[in-house]
Amino acid sequence: MCGIVGIIGQGRDVGYDLYEAMLTLQHRGQDAAGIATFDGILHLKKGIGLVQQVFNRKNLSRLRGPVGIGQARYPTIGRGSPEDSQPFYVNYPYGVAMVHNGNVINFFALKEELQKVHRRQLNSSSDVEAILNVFADELVHKDSSAFSADDLFDAVGGVFRRVQGAYSVVAMLGDGSLLAFRDPLGIRPLVMGRKETMTAFASETVTFDFLGFENLGDVSAGEAVHVSTDGRITRRQISEPNHHPCIFEWVYFARPDSVIDGIGVLEARRRLGKTLAKRCREAGIEPDMVVPVPDTGRPAALALTEATGWRLSEGLIRNRYIQRTFIMPTQTKRRSSVRQKFNPVRSELAGRKVLLVDDTIVRGNTSLELIKLVRQAGPSKVYYAVYGSTLRSPCIYGIDMATRDEFIAKDHPEEEIERLIGADRLIYQTYDDMVAAVAGGRKMNFCTACFSGKYPTPVTDADLDRIAAERNSAKPYPRT
Template sequence: MCGILGISNLNTDVFAEIYDGLLMLQHRGQDASGIVTYNGEFFREKKANGLVKDVFGPAEAETLTGRVGIGHVRYPTAGSLSAAEAQPFFVNAPYGIYLVHNGNITNTAEQSAKVTGKYSRHLRTTSDSEILLNVLADKISDAIKVNGTGDAIRNVFAGVKMTMERVQGAYSVITMIAGVGLMAFRDPHGIRPLSVGKRAVAGQGDDYCFASEDVAFGINGFEKLRDVKPGEAILIDMEGQMHSYQAAEGKLTPCIFEYVYLARPDSMLDKISVYKSQTRMGMTLAKQIADSGLEIDTIIPVPDSARPVALEVANATGIRYREGLVKNRYVGRTFIMPGQAERQKSVRRKLNAIPLEFKDKNVLLIDDSIVRGNTIKKIVQMCREAGAKKVYIASASPPVKYPNVYGIDMPTKHELVADGRTVEEIRQELGADALFYQKLEDLVWAAQEGNPEIEAFDCSCFDGNYITGSVSADYLASLETTSRVSAKIKDFPDKASSDKAAVNG
């Protein structure tokens, strides 16, 4: 779950607009930020760990000049937390290519071996994004050998086609290619989002912008043109002309977790309003609440992303809605924070209860999802300390039971509170008096209602069905041995020992 952005302007420098666009995508990653611009001759780069506002300032506005540029906000799902793994990544041949990537490659071991063996390339990081960049560079080089150097756009599109034939997993990508232009492409399943927008320049043509979410368009005056199609590559050449190429046969199966938690509610992803899908999640969840027969005095959302769901539950059930948890705006999202101990500590920094809304009341907390369970468990304790008689929980999504390998930080089962537990056992673990989960078929309906043309979604973290068909038991087991995952397992010593035995057995 990273945020990517690319802008091609006819006349003006892009740095300020990329900066503003990345601020609109900051929710997609808080660990690192990077921007690269191109002035037709030289690339200029700055990337480091930290938020966009902390990495970039007036000095960068002076030095990062050029009409074309790309940016990235990082939330690591593969590789280490080192600043060296921040994007964009670069290769100097062919042409000179910078790349930013949102998603996760699932056949990294195989592709890494080919890149370093057959093509004798050196990888500087453990990032799957660097592997993807080198595969693309290799394939464009192969196309040049066949077609010659005369038609760079043809060679680049041919390289994307061959890359899609080799790379498996989820990838929405924006590249900047020296002398060629700005190019974006999306994997054949369209798992992670990617949109293109344009802005008319009076009497001259159009500027273009690619972004993970269309909320990045409006701040710079771009209007959404459309979503990038699964398997499609779009290139904006150095004269500002758009070229489109269907590099692989595509069938749209987007990640449903984008609508639950990842995307902003004011985004439209693949013609689906994130906000409207969340209100529909509230409609279906309300039926379960109403049928439970529980005496509930107040519905309180876990801020911020659960508000649309909670409001709809309140409207449908007639139970009063209250804001009982106050959020500290200066603390990052706990789901993104690396390390279980840091996440647990940050909950108290992040939220504070209003005692008057809890004292002697039966309260229903509504959260968008329950992944690790540490945050909601702490919140239940806070509610009881504030005087609540009963604390019930409702999740807008089903139990998260399986690793998500397509770009969300759920790499091992050890982190998932629903792993190997019944709903009743989860309720006990969380310390709640009752627990409700959204039904998977209701969640799918809530999203699909916004765009009936989508036949299926990636629901792998809920049902274990990996839509790319390339996720083997061996691959899932290999995730247990990565350095970052191994560090997380230390936070779950009891579960880790039993689960690791099951994997190895």
């Protein structure tokens, strides 16, 4: 999972706008950050770390030009090294720089084909380099001496045919124009905005709120959008959409103040809380208070208390300066960070029956640590309710949550998980309630593979084993 952005305007530099945009998308990736701009020559700065660690006044002042792209990275395939940081660029044909959000399933096959058949040397283990080279390879076969939108759209069609997986992409072209596209499954989000003569693309609408852009809506699954240097927008449906947006965006990943594919994330989480209230009632628990696991659990917990009349308490305080646990690349970091990240409030919790509301349980480590931590504050009972249903299968589309054997729900029934995480009572949302709550009455065809095991692309057990092996062999880049 990553956050991507692209901005094009006229007559003013967009480097600082891109920087600010990436701050709004920092929750989507905290591993590396990069920006490329163009004013006749390419300006590029990228590195390991948070957006504010990579950029400063001096290097931002070098990012000149009225067009640019940026990315905050969360690694899936690859070592997470500086070489894998985005944007990537190729000089030929014309010059193209690119960022993406997603995961290419046939990355290794593509890399081999590009090197052996098309003599294109790939220098990283980042899958956007494969998308970029496929796109460049498709463009090479055009005769024209300059870009035409038709050529670009044809090349995107070639990418759709050759690249499997999930990818939302923004590319900056050597004539100073901008191109965005979303794969035919539309698994990863991509929205488009406008302010005066400026056009922008971003992973989430929160970026537009912050920059003062009007939200023009989503780039459709299988669609490409080209914005010329004079601001002309050309849209084309390249491939028949087979839209399967990732349900996990609403459950966990996206910011609550974003709207994805027409569904507000905050509203979806409130509906999830309301349906979870029903499950809690059925379970027969009577907590003295409902405590959200901050920050993701807050909207659902609030809606749950509104539905039940139970008291909401901020009995668990989060240290804002610790990274999201889910996104941390190693198990050791994930475990220790729970204690760094939360502090239970003894005066609120001692002697009381506490219902914790969280988003999901993956391996169970975070839940176990969290419940242990809360018990230190002396509650009489700790109930644990999750508004996502049981996670059982790995994501192959860009969220590195776990490999197949790591999911606690894979081999354990709910009562066993309850015991393993040390809860007095564990309450899961049902799968059907989760899907209905996120859809909110819309007809949606979500990707729910990590919950249901039903992948929207063909996937074999051998594929899952290979992906697990690749992930296990991918050592996070050591930070100094």
